[in-house]
Amino acid sequence: MTLRVLGVHGVWNYRSKLDPAGAARALSTEWAAALPDDALDVRVAYYAHLLRTSVPQGGGPDGLSDLPPDIEQMIIDWAGEFGVVPAEAVQQGPGTVPIRWLVQRVAAACALNPALTAGLQKFVGVFFREVAAYLRTPDGAARRAVRECVAEAIAAHRPDVLLAHSLGSVVAYEALLANPSLNTPLLVTLGSLLGMPAVVYDRLQPEQPPAPGIRPPNVGRWVNIADPGDLIAVPRPFTSRFAPDENYDDEYIHMLDFHLVGHYLKAPATVRALAGQTPR
Incomplete structure:
Protein backbone atom coordinates (compact mmCIF):
# COMPACT_ATOMS: atom_id res chain seq x y z
CA MET A 1 0.00 0.00 0.00
CA THR A 2 1.08 3.57 -0.71
CA LEU A 3 1.86 5.89 2.18
CA ARG A 4 -0.48 8.89 2.11
CA VAL A 5 1.18 12.17 3.03
CA LEU A 6 -0.57 15.49 3.59
CA GLY A 7 1.47 18.67 3.80
CA VAL A 8 0.40 21.90 5.49
CA HIS A 9 2.44 24.79 4.10
CA GLY A 10 3.89 27.79 5.89
CA VAL A 11 4.18 31.46 4.91
CA TRP A 12 5.02 32.96 1.52
CA ASN A 13 2.93 30.45 -0.44
CA TYR A 14 0.17 32.61 -1.91
CA ARG A 15 -0.21 31.77 -5.61
CA SER A 16 -1.92 34.78 -7.16
CA LYS A 17 -2.13 33.29 -10.67
CA LEU A 18 -3.79 30.04 -9.59
CA ASP A 19 -7.15 29.18 -8.11
CA PRO A 20 -7.02 27.33 -4.77
CA ALA A 21 -7.29 23.89 -6.37
CA GLY A 22 -4.54 24.71 -8.85
CA ALA A 23 -2.33 26.11 -6.10
CA ALA A 24 -2.84 22.94 -4.03
CA ARG A 25 -1.86 20.79 -7.02
CA ALA A 26 1.25 22.90 -7.70
CA LEU A 27 2.39 22.70 -4.08
CA SER A 28 1.68 18.96 -3.99
CA ALA A 39 6.39 6.14 -4.07
CA LEU A 40 4.23 8.41 -1.89
CA ASP A 41 0.76 9.84 -2.38
CA VAL A 42 1.53 13.48 -1.54
CA ARG A 43 -1.05 16.24 -1.25
CA VAL A 44 -0.74 19.72 0.24
CA ALA A 45 -3.58 21.57 1.96
CA TYR A 46 -3.55 25.11 0.52
CA TYR A 47 -4.90 27.92 2.68
CA ALA A 48 -2.85 31.03 1.82
CA HIS A 49 -5.71 32.57 -0.18
CA LEU A 50 -7.89 32.60 2.95
CA LEU A 51 -5.39 34.81 4.78
CA ARG A 52 -4.61 37.12 1.90
CA THR A 53 -7.22 39.80 2.62
CA SER A 54 -6.15 39.83 6.29
CA VAL A 55 -2.43 40.36 5.59
CA PRO A 56 -1.40 44.05 5.78
CA GLN A 57 0.25 45.02 2.49
CA GLY A 58 3.09 47.44 1.75
CA GLY A 59 5.98 47.93 4.12
CA GLY A 60 8.75 49.00 1.76
CA PRO A 61 11.20 46.73 -0.08
CA ASP A 62 11.80 44.50 2.94
CA GLY A 63 8.31 44.69 4.44
CA LEU A 64 9.49 46.27 7.70
CA SER A 65 8.03 49.75 7.22
CA ASP A 66 4.60 50.93 8.36
CA LEU A 67 3.89 47.82 10.39
CA PRO A 68 0.73 47.73 12.53
CA PRO A 69 1.48 47.87 16.28
CA ASP A 70 0.50 44.25 16.91
CA ILE A 71 2.96 43.01 14.28
CA GLU A 72 5.70 45.25 15.70
CA GLN A 73 4.99 43.71 19.10
CA MET A 74 5.27 40.20 17.65
CA ILE A 75 8.68 41.05 16.20
CA ILE A 76 9.80 42.57 19.51
CA ASP A 77 8.68 39.42 21.36
CA TRP A 78 10.46 37.21 18.82
CA ALA A 79 13.66 39.27 19.04
CA GLY A 80 13.48 38.95 22.81
CA GLU A 81 14.29 35.24 22.40
CA PHE A 82 17.76 36.33 21.25
CA GLY A 83 18.35 38.81 24.09
CA VAL A 84 18.66 41.88 21.86
CA VAL A 85 15.61 43.94 22.84
CA PRO A 86 16.37 47.21 24.69
CA ALA A 87 14.69 47.66 28.06
CA GLU A 88 12.56 50.57 26.81
CA ALA A 89 11.03 48.38 24.11
CA VAL A 90 10.08 45.78 26.71
CA GLN A 91 8.57 48.40 29.00
CA GLN A 92 6.87 50.63 26.44
CA GLY A 93 6.16 48.28 23.54
CA PRO A 94 5.74 49.10 19.82
CA GLY A 95 7.01 52.41 18.50
CA THR A 96 9.92 52.67 20.94
CA VAL A 97 12.56 50.93 18.80
CA PRO A 98 13.12 50.81 15.00
CA ILE A 99 12.04 47.35 13.87
CA ARG A 100 14.56 47.14 11.02
CA TRP A 101 17.39 47.89 13.47
CA LEU A 102 16.04 45.26 15.86
CA VAL A 103 16.07 42.59 13.14
CA GLN A 104 19.64 43.59 12.34
CA CYS A 110 23.40 35.04 15.23
CA ALA A 111 26.53 36.06 13.26
CA LEU A 112 24.73 36.31 9.92
CA ASN A 113 26.62 37.79 6.99
CA PRO A 114 25.22 40.84 5.10
CA ALA A 115 23.43 38.75 2.47
CA LEU A 116 21.73 36.59 5.10
CA THR A 117 20.86 39.70 7.13
CA ALA A 118 19.11 41.23 4.13
CA GLY A 119 17.28 37.96 3.55
CA LEU A 120 16.23 37.80 7.19
CA GLN A 121 14.84 41.35 7.07
CA LYS A 122 12.69 40.54 4.05
CA PHE A 123 11.58 37.23 5.52
CA VAL A 124 10.61 38.72 8.89
CA GLY A 125 8.50 41.37 7.20
CA VAL A 126 6.48 38.76 5.30
CA PHE A 127 6.47 36.13 8.01
CA PHE A 128 5.00 38.13 10.87
CA ARG A 129 2.38 39.77 8.65
CA GLU A 130 1.01 36.31 7.81
CA VAL A 131 1.39 35.00 11.36
CA ALA A 132 -0.57 38.00 12.65
CA ALA A 133 -3.23 37.53 9.99
CA TYR A 134 -3.88 34.06 11.39
CA LEU A 135 -3.40 34.65 15.13
CA ARG A 136 -4.64 38.21 15.55
CA THR A 137 -8.00 37.24 17.07
CA PRO A 138 -8.83 34.01 18.94
CA ASP A 139 -11.85 33.17 16.80
CA GLY A 140 -11.44 35.42 13.75
CA ALA A 141 -13.10 34.56 10.44
CA ALA A 142 -9.79 33.99 8.63
CA ARG A 143 -8.48 31.77 11.40
CA ARG A 144 -11.64 29.64 11.39
CA ALA A 145 -11.62 29.36 7.61
CA VAL A 146 -7.96 28.30 7.47
CA ARG A 147 -8.39 25.77 10.25
CA GLU A 148 -11.50 24.30 8.58
CA CYS A 149 -9.72 24.14 5.22
CA VAL A 150 -6.93 22.04 6.71
CA ALA A 151 -9.36 19.88 8.69
CA GLU A 152 -11.31 19.16 5.49
CA ALA A 153 -8.10 18.17 3.71
CA ILE A 154 -7.18 15.79 6.54
CA ALA A 155 -10.65 14.23 6.47
CA ALA A 156 -10.58 13.84 2.67
CA HIS A 157 -7.04 12.47 2.29
CA ARG A 158 -6.89 10.46 5.54
CA PRO A 159 -3.09 10.79 5.64
CA ASP A 160 -0.77 8.31 7.26
CA VAL A 161 1.61 11.23 7.76
CA LEU A 162 0.79 14.89 8.35
CA LEU A 163 3.80 17.10 7.50
CA ALA A 164 3.28 20.60 8.90
CA HIS A 165 5.83 23.33 8.18
CA SER A 166 6.30 26.68 9.94
CA LEU A 167 2.95 28.49 10.36
CA GLY A 168 1.37 25.32 8.97
CA SER A 169 2.35 23.53 12.18
CA VAL A 170 0.21 26.02 14.14
CA VAL A 171 -2.73 25.59 11.78
CA PRO A 180 -10.82 15.06 17.60
CA SER A 181 -12.27 12.62 15.06
CA LEU A 182 -9.39 13.33 12.65
CA VAL A 199 3.74 35.41 19.67
CA VAL A 200 2.21 31.93 19.30
CA TYR A 201 2.07 29.76 22.43
CA ASP A 202 0.07 32.25 24.46
CA ARG A 203 -2.37 32.74 21.58
CA LEU A 204 -3.09 29.10 20.77
CA GLN A 205 -6.63 27.76 20.86
CA PRO A 206 -7.50 26.13 23.15
CA GLU A 207 -5.55 28.05 25.79
CA GLN A 208 -2.38 26.24 26.82
CA PRO A 209 -1.15 25.32 30.30
CA PRO A 210 2.23 26.75 31.39
CA ALA A 211 4.02 23.64 30.02
CA PRO A 212 4.00 21.14 28.57
CA GLY A 213 1.45 22.15 25.97
CA ILE A 214 -1.57 20.05 25.10
CA ARG A 215 -0.81 17.04 22.96
CA PRO A 216 -3.50 16.36 20.32
CA PRO A 217 -5.07 13.09 21.50
CA ASN A 218 -5.80 12.06 17.91
CA VAL A 219 -2.09 11.92 16.99
CA GLY A 220 -0.41 8.52 17.18
CA ARG A 221 3.22 9.67 17.04
CA TRP A 222 4.64 13.20 16.98
CA VAL A 223 8.09 14.00 15.58
CA ASN A 224 9.48 17.55 15.68
CA ILE A 225 12.37 18.62 13.45
CA ALA A 226 14.22 21.94 13.38
CA ASP A 227 17.53 23.19 12.06
CA PRO A 228 19.67 24.65 14.89
CA GLY A 229 20.04 27.81 12.79
CA ASP A 230 16.31 28.20 12.18
CA LEU A 231 15.54 31.59 13.74
CA ILE A 232 11.79 30.95 13.68
CA ALA A 233 11.80 27.62 15.54
CA VAL A 234 12.32 29.16 18.98
CA PRO A 235 12.64 28.80 21.91
CA ARG A 236 14.97 25.84 22.17
CA PRO A 237 14.60 23.11 23.04
CA PHE A 238 11.13 22.50 21.63
CA THR A 239 10.60 20.14 24.56
CA SER A 240 10.57 23.13 26.91
CA ARG A 241 7.01 23.73 25.65
CA PHE A 242 5.76 20.46 24.15
CA ALA A 243 6.37 16.74 24.58
CA PRO A 244 6.67 15.14 21.14
CA ASP A 245 7.64 11.49 20.95
CA GLU A 246 10.84 12.43 19.13
CA ASN A 247 12.54 15.82 18.96
CA TYR A 248 15.35 16.67 16.56
CA ASP A 249 16.08 20.37 16.89
CA ASP A 250 19.74 19.93 16.05
CA GLU A 251 19.00 18.60 12.56
CA TYR A 252 21.12 20.57 10.07
CA TYR A 264 13.23 20.15 5.63
CA LEU A 265 11.57 17.55 3.41
CA LYS A 266 14.99 16.16 2.46
CA ALA A 267 16.32 16.17 6.04
CA PRO A 279 0.14 2.72 5.66
CA ARG A 280 -3.04 2.15 7.57
Missing part, protein backbone atom coordinates in the same frame (compact mmCIF):
# COMPACT_ATOMS: atom_id res chain seq x y z
CA THR A 29 3.92 18.47 -7.02
CA GLU A 30 6.70 20.56 -5.45
CA TRP A 31 6.56 18.72 -2.11
CA ALA A 32 6.45 15.31 -3.81
CA ALA A 33 9.54 16.22 -5.87
CA ALA A 34 11.40 17.32 -2.71
CA LEU A 35 10.69 14.10 -0.80
CA PRO A 36 13.32 11.43 -1.55
CA ASP A 37 10.77 8.61 -1.79
CA ASP A 38 8.81 8.92 -5.04
CA ARG A 105 20.53 43.07 16.01
CA VAL A 106 19.10 39.53 15.83
CA ALA A 107 21.18 38.92 12.70
CA ALA A 108 24.30 40.20 14.45
CA ALA A 109 23.64 38.07 17.51
CA ALA A 172 -2.47 21.79 11.80
CA TYR A 173 -2.15 21.70 15.59
CA GLU A 174 -5.28 23.80 16.11
CA ALA A 175 -7.20 21.88 13.43
CA LEU A 176 -6.41 18.56 15.12
CA LEU A 177 -7.46 19.80 18.55
CA ALA A 178 -10.67 21.30 17.15
CA ASN A 179 -11.55 18.04 15.34
CA ASN A 183 -7.12 10.43 13.54
CA THR A 184 -3.52 11.09 12.47
CA PRO A 185 -1.02 8.21 12.86
CA LEU A 186 2.05 10.46 12.48
CA LEU A 187 2.44 14.23 12.85
CA VAL A 188 5.79 15.71 11.76
CA THR A 189 6.29 19.38 12.59
CA LEU A 190 9.05 21.11 10.61
CA GLY A 191 10.61 24.42 11.66
CA SER A 192 7.72 24.89 14.05
CA LEU A 193 7.01 28.10 15.95
CA LEU A 194 4.39 26.46 18.19
CA GLY A 195 6.42 27.07 21.34
CA MET A 196 7.22 30.75 20.70
CA PRO A 197 6.03 32.62 23.82
CA ALA A 198 3.70 35.61 23.47
CA ILE A 253 19.13 20.93 6.87
CA HIS A 254 21.04 23.68 5.04
CA MET A 255 23.83 26.18 5.72
CA LEU A 256 21.87 29.17 4.37
CA ASP A 257 18.18 28.47 3.78
CA PHE A 258 17.51 26.95 7.19
CA HIS A 259 13.74 27.49 7.18
CA LEU A 260 12.94 26.43 3.61
CA VAL A 261 10.47 23.57 3.42
CA GLY A 262 12.27 21.89 0.52
CA HIS A 263 15.33 21.35 2.69
CA PRO A 268 17.53 12.79 7.34
CA ALA A 269 15.16 12.94 10.32
CA THR A 270 12.20 13.52 7.97
CA VAL A 271 13.28 10.61 5.78
CA ARG A 272 13.60 8.36 8.85
CA ALA A 273 10.17 9.37 10.15
CA LEU A 274 8.51 8.54 6.83
CA ALA A 275 10.43 5.29 6.46
CA GLY A 276 9.26 4.16 9.89
CA GLN A 277 5.59 4.74 9.16
CA THR A 278 3.35 2.08 7.64
Whole structure:
Protein backbone atom coordinates (compact mmCIF):
# COMPACT_ATOMS: atom_id res chain seq x y z
CA MET A 1 0.00 0.00 0.00
CA THR A 2 1.08 3.57 -0.71
CA LEU A 3 1.86 5.89 2.18
CA ARG A 4 -0.48 8.89 2.11
CA VAL A 5 1.18 12.17 3.03
CA LEU A 6 -0.57 15.49 3.59
CA GLY A 7 1.47 18.67 3.80
CA VAL A 8 0.40 21.90 5.49
CA HIS A 9 2.44 24.79 4.10
CA GLY A 10 3.89 27.79 5.89
CA VAL A 11 4.18 31.46 4.91
CA TRP A 12 5.02 32.96 1.52
CA ASN A 13 2.93 30.45 -0.44
CA TYR A 14 0.17 32.61 -1.91
CA ARG A 15 -0.21 31.77 -5.61
CA SER A 16 -1.92 34.78 -7.16
CA LYS A 17 -2.13 33.29 -10.67
CA LEU A 18 -3.79 30.04 -9.59
CA ASP A 19 -7.15 29.18 -8.11
CA PRO A 20 -7.02 27.33 -4.77
CA ALA A 21 -7.29 23.89 -6.37
CA GLY A 22 -4.54 24.71 -8.85
CA ALA A 23 -2.33 26.11 -6.10
CA ALA A 24 -2.84 22.94 -4.03
CA ARG A 25 -1.86 20.79 -7.02
CA ALA A 26 1.25 22.90 -7.70
CA LEU A 27 2.39 22.70 -4.08
CA SER A 28 1.68 18.96 -3.99
CA THR A 29 3.92 18.47 -7.02
CA GLU A 30 6.70 20.56 -5.45
CA TRP A 31 6.56 18.72 -2.11
CA ALA A 32 6.45 15.31 -3.81
CA ALA A 33 9.54 16.22 -5.87
CA ALA A 34 11.40 17.32 -2.71
CA LEU A 35 10.69 14.10 -0.80
CA PRO A 36 13.32 11.43 -1.55
CA ASP A 37 10.77 8.61 -1.79
CA ASP A 38 8.81 8.92 -5.04
CA ALA A 39 6.39 6.14 -4.07
CA LEU A 40 4.23 8.41 -1.89
CA ASP A 41 0.76 9.84 -2.38
CA VAL A 42 1.53 13.48 -1.54
CA ARG A 43 -1.05 16.24 -1.25
CA VAL A 44 -0.74 19.72 0.24
CA ALA A 45 -3.58 21.57 1.96
CA TYR A 46 -3.55 25.11 0.52
CA TYR A 47 -4.90 27.92 2.68
CA ALA A 48 -2.85 31.03 1.82
CA HIS A 49 -5.71 32.57 -0.18
CA LEU A 50 -7.89 32.60 2.95
CA LEU A 51 -5.39 34.81 4.78
CA ARG A 52 -4.61 37.12 1.90
CA THR A 53 -7.22 39.80 2.62
CA SER A 54 -6.15 39.83 6.29
CA VAL A 55 -2.43 40.36 5.59
CA PRO A 56 -1.40 44.05 5.78
CA GLN A 57 0.25 45.02 2.49
CA GLY A 58 3.09 47.44 1.75
CA GLY A 59 5.98 47.93 4.12
CA GLY A 60 8.75 49.00 1.76
CA PRO A 61 11.20 46.73 -0.08
CA ASP A 62 11.80 44.50 2.94
CA GLY A 63 8.31 44.69 4.44
CA LEU A 64 9.49 46.27 7.70
CA SER A 65 8.03 49.75 7.22
CA ASP A 66 4.60 50.93 8.36
CA LEU A 67 3.89 47.82 10.39
CA PRO A 68 0.73 47.73 12.53
CA PRO A 69 1.48 47.87 16.28
CA ASP A 70 0.50 44.25 16.91
CA ILE A 71 2.96 43.01 14.28
CA GLU A 72 5.70 45.25 15.70
CA GLN A 73 4.99 43.71 19.10
CA MET A 74 5.27 40.20 17.65
CA ILE A 75 8.68 41.05 16.20
CA ILE A 76 9.80 42.57 19.51
CA ASP A 77 8.68 39.42 21.36
CA TRP A 78 10.46 37.21 18.82
CA ALA A 79 13.66 39.27 19.04
CA GLY A 80 13.48 38.95 22.81
CA GLU A 81 14.29 35.24 22.40
CA PHE A 82 17.76 36.33 21.25
CA GLY A 83 18.35 38.81 24.09
CA VAL A 84 18.66 41.88 21.86
CA VAL A 85 15.61 43.94 22.84
CA PRO A 86 16.37 47.21 24.69
CA ALA A 87 14.69 47.66 28.06
CA GLU A 88 12.56 50.57 26.81
CA ALA A 89 11.03 48.38 24.11
CA VAL A 90 10.08 45.78 26.71
CA GLN A 91 8.57 48.40 29.00
CA GLN A 92 6.87 50.63 26.44
CA GLY A 93 6.16 48.28 23.54
CA PRO A 94 5.74 49.10 19.82
CA GLY A 95 7.01 52.41 18.50
CA THR A 96 9.92 52.67 20.94
CA VAL A 97 12.56 50.93 18.80
CA PRO A 98 13.12 50.81 15.00
CA ILE A 99 12.04 47.35 13.87
CA ARG A 100 14.56 47.14 11.02
CA TRP A 101 17.39 47.89 13.47
CA LEU A 102 16.04 45.26 15.86
CA VAL A 103 16.07 42.59 13.14
CA GLN A 104 19.64 43.59 12.34
CA ARG A 105 20.53 43.07 16.01
CA VAL A 106 19.10 39.53 15.83
CA ALA A 107 21.18 38.92 12.70
CA ALA A 108 24.30 40.20 14.45
CA ALA A 109 23.64 38.07 17.51
CA CYS A 110 23.40 35.04 15.23
CA ALA A 111 26.53 36.06 13.26
CA LEU A 112 24.73 36.31 9.92
CA ASN A 113 26.62 37.79 6.99
CA PRO A 114 25.22 40.84 5.10
CA ALA A 115 23.43 38.75 2.47
CA LEU A 116 21.73 36.59 5.10
CA THR A 117 20.86 39.70 7.13
CA ALA A 118 19.11 41.23 4.13
CA GLY A 119 17.28 37.96 3.55
CA LEU A 120 16.23 37.80 7.19
CA GLN A 121 14.84 41.35 7.07
CA LYS A 122 12.69 40.54 4.05
CA PHE A 123 11.58 37.23 5.52
CA VAL A 124 10.61 38.72 8.89
CA GLY A 125 8.50 41.37 7.20
CA VAL A 126 6.48 38.76 5.30
CA PHE A 127 6.47 36.13 8.01
CA PHE A 128 5.00 38.13 10.87
CA ARG A 129 2.38 39.77 8.65
CA GLU A 130 1.01 36.31 7.81
CA VAL A 131 1.39 35.00 11.36
CA ALA A 132 -0.57 38.00 12.65
CA ALA A 133 -3.23 37.53 9.99
CA TYR A 134 -3.88 34.06 11.39
CA LEU A 135 -3.40 34.65 15.13
CA ARG A 136 -4.64 38.21 15.55
CA THR A 137 -8.00 37.24 17.07
CA PRO A 138 -8.83 34.01 18.94
CA ASP A 139 -11.85 33.17 16.80
CA GLY A 140 -11.44 35.42 13.75
CA ALA A 141 -13.10 34.56 10.44
CA ALA A 142 -9.79 33.99 8.63
CA ARG A 143 -8.48 31.77 11.40
CA ARG A 144 -11.64 29.64 11.39
CA ALA A 145 -11.62 29.36 7.61
CA VAL A 146 -7.96 28.30 7.47
CA ARG A 147 -8.39 25.77 10.25
CA GLU A 148 -11.50 24.30 8.58
CA CYS A 149 -9.72 24.14 5.22
CA VAL A 150 -6.93 22.04 6.71
CA ALA A 151 -9.36 19.88 8.69
CA GLU A 152 -11.31 19.16 5.49
CA ALA A 153 -8.10 18.17 3.71
CA ILE A 154 -7.18 15.79 6.54
CA ALA A 155 -10.65 14.23 6.47
CA ALA A 156 -10.58 13.84 2.67
CA HIS A 157 -7.04 12.47 2.29
CA ARG A 158 -6.89 10.46 5.54
CA PRO A 159 -3.09 10.79 5.64
CA ASP A 160 -0.77 8.31 7.26
CA VAL A 161 1.61 11.23 7.76
CA LEU A 162 0.79 14.89 8.35
CA LEU A 163 3.80 17.10 7.50
CA ALA A 164 3.28 20.60 8.90
CA HIS A 165 5.83 23.33 8.18
CA SER A 166 6.30 26.68 9.94
CA LEU A 167 2.95 28.49 10.36
CA GLY A 168 1.37 25.32 8.97
CA SER A 169 2.35 23.53 12.18
CA VAL A 170 0.21 26.02 14.14
CA VAL A 171 -2.73 25.59 11.78
CA ALA A 172 -2.47 21.79 11.80
CA TYR A 173 -2.15 21.70 15.59
CA GLU A 174 -5.28 23.80 16.11
CA ALA A 175 -7.20 21.88 13.43
CA LEU A 176 -6.41 18.56 15.12
CA LEU A 177 -7.46 19.80 18.55
CA ALA A 178 -10.67 21.30 17.15
CA ASN A 179 -11.55 18.04 15.34
CA PRO A 180 -10.82 15.06 17.60
CA SER A 181 -12.27 12.62 15.06
CA LEU A 182 -9.39 13.33 12.65
CA ASN A 183 -7.12 10.43 13.54
CA THR A 184 -3.52 11.09 12.47
CA PRO A 185 -1.02 8.21 12.86
CA LEU A 186 2.05 10.46 12.48
CA LEU A 187 2.44 14.23 12.85
CA VAL A 188 5.79 15.71 11.76
CA THR A 189 6.29 19.38 12.59
CA LEU A 190 9.05 21.11 10.61
CA GLY A 191 10.61 24.42 11.66
CA SER A 192 7.72 24.89 14.05
CA LEU A 193 7.01 28.10 15.95
CA LEU A 194 4.39 26.46 18.19
CA GLY A 195 6.42 27.07 21.34
CA MET A 196 7.22 30.75 20.70
CA PRO A 197 6.03 32.62 23.82
CA ALA A 198 3.70 35.61 23.47
CA VAL A 199 3.74 35.41 19.67
CA VAL A 200 2.21 31.93 19.30
CA TYR A 201 2.07 29.76 22.43
CA ASP A 202 0.07 32.25 24.46
CA ARG A 203 -2.37 32.74 21.58
CA LEU A 204 -3.09 29.10 20.77
CA GLN A 205 -6.63 27.76 20.86
CA PRO A 206 -7.50 26.13 23.15
CA GLU A 207 -5.55 28.05 25.79
CA GLN A 208 -2.38 26.24 26.82
CA PRO A 209 -1.15 25.32 30.30
CA PRO A 210 2.23 26.75 31.39
CA ALA A 211 4.02 23.64 30.02
CA PRO A 212 4.00 21.14 28.57
CA GLY A 213 1.45 22.15 25.97
CA ILE A 214 -1.57 20.05 25.10
CA ARG A 215 -0.81 17.04 22.96
CA PRO A 216 -3.50 16.36 20.32
CA PRO A 217 -5.07 13.09 21.50
CA ASN A 218 -5.80 12.06 17.91
CA VAL A 219 -2.09 11.92 16.99
CA GLY A 220 -0.41 8.52 17.18
CA ARG A 221 3.22 9.67 17.04
CA TRP A 222 4.64 13.20 16.98
CA VAL A 223 8.09 14.00 15.58
CA ASN A 224 9.48 17.55 15.68
CA ILE A 225 12.37 18.62 13.45
CA ALA A 226 14.22 21.94 13.38
CA ASP A 227 17.53 23.19 12.06
CA PRO A 228 19.67 24.65 14.89
CA GLY A 229 20.04 27.81 12.79
CA ASP A 230 16.31 28.20 12.18
CA LEU A 231 15.54 31.59 13.74
CA ILE A 232 11.79 30.95 13.68
CA ALA A 233 11.80 27.62 15.54
CA VAL A 234 12.32 29.16 18.98
CA PRO A 235 12.64 28.80 21.91
CA ARG A 236 14.97 25.84 22.17
CA PRO A 237 14.60 23.11 23.04
CA PHE A 238 11.13 22.50 21.63
CA THR A 239 10.60 20.14 24.56
CA SER A 240 10.57 23.13 26.91
CA ARG A 241 7.01 23.73 25.65
CA PHE A 242 5.76 20.46 24.15
CA ALA A 243 6.37 16.74 24.58
CA PRO A 244 6.67 15.14 21.14
CA ASP A 245 7.64 11.49 20.95
CA GLU A 246 10.84 12.43 19.13
CA ASN A 247 12.54 15.82 18.96
CA TYR A 248 15.35 16.67 16.56
CA ASP A 249 16.08 20.37 16.89
CA ASP A 250 19.74 19.93 16.05
CA GLU A 251 19.00 18.60 12.56
CA TYR A 252 21.12 20.57 10.07
CA ILE A 253 19.13 20.93 6.87
CA HIS A 254 21.04 23.68 5.04
CA MET A 255 23.83 26.18 5.72
CA LEU A 256 21.87 29.17 4.37
CA ASP A 257 18.18 28.47 3.78
CA PHE A 258 17.51 26.95 7.19
CA HIS A 259 13.74 27.49 7.18
CA LEU A 260 12.94 26.43 3.61
CA VAL A 261 10.47 23.57 3.42
CA GLY A 262 12.27 21.89 0.52
CA HIS A 263 15.33 21.35 2.69
CA TYR A 264 13.23 20.15 5.63
CA LEU A 265 11.57 17.55 3.41
CA LYS A 266 14.99 16.16 2.46
CA ALA A 267 16.32 16.17 6.04
CA PRO A 268 17.53 12.79 7.34
CA ALA A 269 15.16 12.94 10.32
CA THR A 270 12.20 13.52 7.97
CA VAL A 271 13.28 10.61 5.78
CA ARG A 272 13.60 8.36 8.85
CA ALA A 273 10.17 9.37 10.15
CA LEU A 274 8.51 8.54 6.83
CA ALA A 275 10.43 5.29 6.46
CA GLY A 276 9.26 4.16 9.89
CA GLN A 277 5.59 4.74 9.16
CA THR A 278 3.35 2.08 7.64
CA PRO A 279 0.14 2.72 5.66
CA ARG A 280 -3.04 2.15 7.57
